[in-house]
Amino acid sequence: QNTLLSGIGTTVFTVMSALAQKHGAINLGQGFPDHDGPEDVVRAAADALLDGRNQYPPMPGVPELRRAVAHHNRRFYGIEADPDAEVVVTSGATEAVTACLMAVLDPGDECALIEPLYDTYLPVVKLLGAVPKLVRLQPPKWELPRAELAAAFGPRTKAVLLNSPMNPTGKVFTAAELAFLADLVARHDCYAVCDEVYEHLTFDGWRHIPLMTLPGMRERCMRIGSAGKTFSLTGWKVGYVTCDRSLAPNVAKAHQNLTFTTPPNLQRGVAVGLMKDDAYFAGISEALGAKRDLLAAGLAELGFGVLPTQGSYFVTADFRPIGFTGDDVAFCRALTEEAGVTAIPVTAFYADPATAPNHYARFAFCKGDEVLRAALGRMRGWI
Numbered sequence: 001q002n003t004l005l006s007g008i009g010t011t012v013f014t015v016m017s018a019l020a021q022k023h024g025a026i027n028l029g030q031g032f033p034d035h036d037g038p039e040d041v042v043r044a045a046a047d048a049l050l051d052g053r054n055q056y057p058p059m060p061g062v063p064e065l066r067r068a069v070a071h072h073n074r075r076f077y078g079i080e081a082d083p084d085a086e087v088v089v090t091s092g093a094t095e096a097v098t099a100c101l102m103a104v105l106d107p108g109d110e111c112a113l114i115e116p117l118y119d120t121y122l123p124v125v126k127l128l129g130a131v132p133k134l135v136r137l138q139p140p141k142w143e144l145p146r147a148e149l150a151a152a153f154g155p156r157t158k159a160v161l162l163n164s165p166m167n168p169t170g171k172v173f174t175a176a177e178l179a180f181l182a183d184l185v186a187r188h189d190c191y192a193v194c195d196e197v198y199e200h201l202t203f204d205g206w207r208h209i210p211l212m213t214l215p216g217m218r219e220r221c222m223r224i225g226s227a228g229k230t231f232s233l234t235g236w237k238v239g240y241v242t243c244d245r246s247l248a249p250n251v252a253k254a255h256q257n258l259t260f261t262t263p264p265n266l267q268r269g270v271a272v273g274l275m276k277d278d279a280y281f282a283g284i285s286e287a288l289g290a291k292r293d294l295l296a297a298g299l300a301e302l303g304f305g306v307l308p309t310q311g312s313y314f315v316t317a318d319f320r321p322i323g324f325t326g327d328d329v330a331f332c333r334a335l336t337e338e339a340g341v342t343a344i345p346v347t348a349f350y351a352d353p354a355t356a357p358n359h360y361a362r363f364a365f366c367k368g369d370e371v372l373r374a375a376l377g378r379m380r381g382w383i
C-alpha cells in the first residue's frame, strides 16, 4: 500500500464532525453553511436533471459554465479569459488544486507552501513526488515573512500554492504581499496555484485581489474558484480553474485522469449562479460579515483572544485567556464533549503539529444567527 496515505489520518473535518454528532454538539468545526444557497441556482440544476442533462458532459466543462466563468473573471477582476481555451471545470476546488499541481509538477520539483495550510495541499504535493518547502505565517498577525518566503524559492522551484482569503486564518493577502510574491514567481520562472474559493467572502472593505491580476502573472497563475463557497452549496463539488491557454491543456488532462467530468446538471446551476447580479455577490459578504461580527464579539465577551478575520468562513481564537491550559486538540475535544460546541484545532493545518502554535481553535460562522447564539450560550455555561 501507499505508505504516505497509510501514514496520514482521516481528515480533521470528518473526525470533528463525527465527534460533534456523537455528542449532539453544535458543529462550528467543518466549514459548511446550514442554509442552502440561492433557489434559482438550485432550481436550474433540478430542471437540468429533469431535462435529461445526465450523460457525460464535455470533459473541460459545459460551454455555458465556461462562458459564465470567463464573464465572472472580467466582471470582478478585469481578467480576459477565453472560455474555450482557458477555463477548466472540475469536481470541486479540491480536485482543481490537485489538477493544477499535477499540471506543472514533476517528481523532484519544489513547491512552496504557506502554513497554516488546507489539509489536502501537502499530501498531494508529496504524492506527486514533489518537494514541499513550507513557510510559516505567525499569529496573531499572520503577516507574510518575506525573507523566509524568498528563501523557500530556489532553482528547483516550480510552483507556489497561495490560498487567499485564507483558511483557517481568515487572512486576506495585501497588495504589497502579493506584489512581493509575484516578483518571486517571475524571477524564479515558476507557476502559482491560487486557491481563491473564498474570493467573495471578505469583510470590512477588504477586497480580494487575484495574484493573476498583477503584472506578469496572467500566464503564470492558475486561479481556482468553487461553487460550494460562492453559492453556499458545499456538497455540489463544482470548481473552476482559469489559466493561460498554455497551461489549460495540462490542467484538463489532469482532470481527465482524476474525474474526467463534473455533473452537467450541477454545472448548469453554477452557470446561472455566476451570472447573478452584483447585488448577490455584495450581499453574501455583507450577510456573512454580520455573522463574523456576532461570533467574534461573542467569543471576545466570553474572554477568548479573538484574532481578526478579513475573509473566509472562519474566526480563530486563543483559548488561553479563558483559563484552558491544555493544547488545542484537548480544547476542541473538551469543548465538544463538555460544552456541546465543536471547533477545529489549528495545529491540524500544519505539517508538524508538534511545533505549531497550539492554543488556537477555528470556529466556522457560516451558520444561522440562532445557531451561533446557541453555541455562545453553551460556551458561556461551560466556562
Ligand code: PMP
Pocket: 031, 091, 092, 093, 094, 095, 118, 163, 166, 167, 195, 197, 226, 227, 228, 229, 234, 237, 238, 239
Ligand atoms: N480550498 C479551501 C481553502 C477550502 O477551505 C476548501 C473547503 N471548503 C476547499 C478548497 C474545497 O473546496 P471544494 O468543496 O470546492 O472542493
Ligand code: GLN
Pocket: 011, 013, 014, 029, 030, 031, 032, 167
Ligand atoms: N473546507 C472545509 C473546512 O475547512 C471543509 C471541507 C472538508 O470537509 N474537506 O472546514
